[in-house]
Amino acid sequence: MSDPYTDLYGRRVHAVERTATVGQEPIRLTGVLLPPAEPYGARRLHVDQAAVIEVETVDWILTDERTAAGRKADRRVQECPAGRPVYRYGDLPAHQLATDTMLRRMRRRRRDGQAPIASYMLNKGYAPLYAVADAEELPPLSPVRQEAWDRARTCALCGATRSAGAPYGLGHDQQRYCEPCQEPAAERFFRAQHAERREAAAAWAREVLADPGAPLLVVARPWYPSLHLMYANLAGEVLFDHRLQPSWNDREPDSVQPPAPGTPCYVDAVDVAPQLRDVLTARRLIVWDYELDHLEHFLSDAVAGTVTLPIRDGDRFARHWSGWLGERDLSGPTAYRHNVRFRRPRWPDTPAETIATMCEGLRQMSQSSASGESGEGA
Ligand SMILES: [Zn+2]
Structure with missing residues (x-):
């Protein structure tokens, strides 16, 4: 109940290892702090471009990536009405946090009962953001749907493909093209x-x-x-x-x-x-x-x-x-x-x-x- 780091869940944090030996250089990591996977479990850090590790308080010192002064200077909304940290188009750590739609584009979905840990600012309101690491993989697509999936991610002009992410944008002729095309x-x-x-x-x-x-x-x-x-x-x-x-x-x-x-x-x-x-x-x-x-x-x-x-x-x-x-x-x-x-x-x-x-x-x-x-x- 009295977890000192609850406020940091869903936020980007610096983690510094507490070292036993004086003079030894501690390990420093940056990532998104995730709540424990199960009750009384350890809180976790989804390290940038890497895996999820457990960060026990006895081993790690966690601090918000943004300094208090930096947060104060930023006049934009920083928490949604539900009290979760807010991300925007430019600063979303997309490998660690995703909306339902973004998860689907990664062929994932949130697990039963998986709670949002942050919010994504939309033009109107917020979309809940979930920990990508906790979402489950979707079953493979049927051949027909796989074909449609691939078609939406194949450029009709140059033939470029992408295996995941959003479909390519529609052109005026209702075909899909990669951005340069x-x-x-x-x-x-x-x-x-x-x-x-x-x-x-x-x-x-x-x-x-x-x-x-x-x-x-x-x-x-x-x-x-x-x-x-x-x-x-x-x-x-x-x-x-x-x-x-x-x-x-x-x-x-x-x-x-x-x-x-x-x-x-x-x-x-x-x-x-x-x-x-x-x-x-x-x-x-x-x-x-x-x-x-x-x-x-x-x-x-x-x-x-x-x-x-x-x-x-x-x-x-x-x-x-x-x-x-x-x-x-x-x-x-x-x-x-x-x-x-x-x-x-x-x-x-x-x-x-x-x-x-x-x-x-x-x-x-x-x-x-x-x-x-x-x-x-x-
Ligand atoms: Zn193209």
Whole structure:
């Protein structure tokens, strides 16, 4: 009951042998202190990179590996609510202490009644840590399960294997890769995606260009409080290019700031909205991405009713264009490990450039793989 070392169970300790002979160099060991295996047994030390030995008080002096000052200086939590010492990802002596999951990865499980002697800090709460030395070996796996075990620990790219421990990480294609192969595997996955999306983009562009309904290329840029609306036919011929003035804004905009030569002039939204609604709702619209939400609000305001433009999700140019260009987005705030994100194409500076980019992009994509094309012309 009055074991002076109870507080050290589960902790990393230094053990110094008490020597009988003066002047003789004592044996010094470091490891994790384990409680006795059975009642009234000796407490034990799982020595680093070595076996478990019994450390009787008469033979050994045990001290915490961390000095009192060191423990005081460390402001992190050092004991879990149950009073056990706390380990973290960086300082866990994984050969001596393990959670249930870690034990299973070593093909072990804790014995009946084996109590935890430390805690592992998780994002939320703690997982109990058990002495690895006291856990029992699991029976060998069946051949089928052994195969699955090995497969999860075999790299699908270089064939590296590990016999124990966590399975290799999943790649984007749901195959498992060793850490050095994760990036090459991600790159390979991205290239395959790119090939697919390039095909899809080409098919879309051809379909749009062949549409007998003559779709319109539409750009709307909010220019508070006005909205710059430009639309063009597929040949890039601009059919409408004005800044729409909201009905509630009764200032004379051009008198406030006269437009520079070449910039579109203002029109009152209420005057043109019915006509715009009729044109835009009757045609298929090719848009850059999401910017036409503003236009819908604007027109709805001007005609005092709901205007819903017939924008198909598949007719957002930028998505096909990014898939066709196939640049991996490895920079900026979207970068993360082994990502396979497609870089979004830069939004051109002006509506006129946007129309021109969409026009040219459609042309390039439709001509991208000439192989399927040749048969059709004949
Ligand atoms: Zn590998």
